[in-house]
Amino acid sequence: MVWMTSQGNCENKSDEEIVKLSLGDSQYFYCLMKRYEEKLARYVGRLTGIREEDVDDVVQETFIKAYRHLNDCDCDLRFSSWIYRIAHNEAVNFLKKHHLGQKIIIDDTEGGIGDWLTDGADVEKEAVDSHFKDYMRDVLERIKPEYKEVLMLKFMEGRDYQDISDILQKPIGTVATLIRRAKIQFKYIYEKDKKYQR
């Protein structure tokens, strides 16, 4: 397959370089798709909680939209932020179109999120208890979706503030505020639960 040949040619190239090449030779776009299909599928799945087939549809739409808008690619941003933004918008549109509620999945409390959330909270011996991780997952389920989304991008997708700002199209200060509030809300729920347990 011709496209596969070009994939071999672009392994050492940056996303932005491949975008430029894709505009001259559309075969290069296949490289970008290959590079991002898994990442985007995981992201869309976490962002929406929809079925795998639907995730595939959303990612496909994302790629088609990205290809059509390649000339509008904001190359001042990282390509990854740009395509994540499209994926985010497509995912939200999918939920709206199918009248589905957003169910953000934060499935990894092993990542930095656990330490970060419990930092400063009065977490004693529970921290070492495996049940605590399940409990933490439960608390994360209860915090506001807009907070969960930034937490997911920061901890699950490993995005920095600037990337999150570019993906969600919010000012960087707002991103920082959302992250801070997420922690405050987590602590609030945690402390409240602890009070009732006593």
Added chain:
Amino acid sequence: MKKTKSISDKTLEVIRKNKVKPIPRWEFKIKNWGLTGLWLVNVALGGAAVSVVLFMLGNEGRGLEWTERGGLRSIIENLPYFWLITTIFLTITAYYFFKKTRKSYRYETVKIVGLELLASLLLGILLHVGGFDRRIDMAFEENIPYYRQVAPMKWQTWMNPEGGFLAGIMGERLGQDKYLFTDFGGKKWVLETEGFVLRGRASLDDGQQVKLIGFMDSKNIFKVNEVRPWIGRGGQNR
């Protein structure tokens, strides 16, 4: 079940089958330039609106200023609401267009609106100082029907002899403390000026345009307490 084709392969097929092509760059450029242009136009129009607000508040201002009879109520009643609303409307439309530009999301609403208002204010001051404010107002008066009804001028406020306000042109002196006077409506008056106060650069010389505060003594006699120059500090006149 293992997938037979990856998303990339399926997407590739769709792209080929439907002959999907990237939208030409110029279309995006036109859109981006258009939005930026519309934003700038709205900010500039906001500046023009601010200049007319200044025009009406200042030199050619329509308010009764801080007179004992005017006071805060009079100021509130006489604010140039049409142009103030226009300024707010243009700021909102400018914000709308700016929000549609590429990197607008990086800026907070307060900063965007604040900067737009500041830009309009600075431009408005420049137009005001340059004397374009009056021309804008005149252009509207000449070309927009009913404009003067929604944005009345100072002279309309000052043409209220029953309320103690009068504006017009000084005439010849008739005797001790008596002058002829023609208001901006063309009516002739006799002014009685005993114990009056002259404000600013006002004078009672023949041909001077002035505004008067006092009270109507009879049908064509106006007792003057205070005389102010019609022309403001900026030297603009209607």
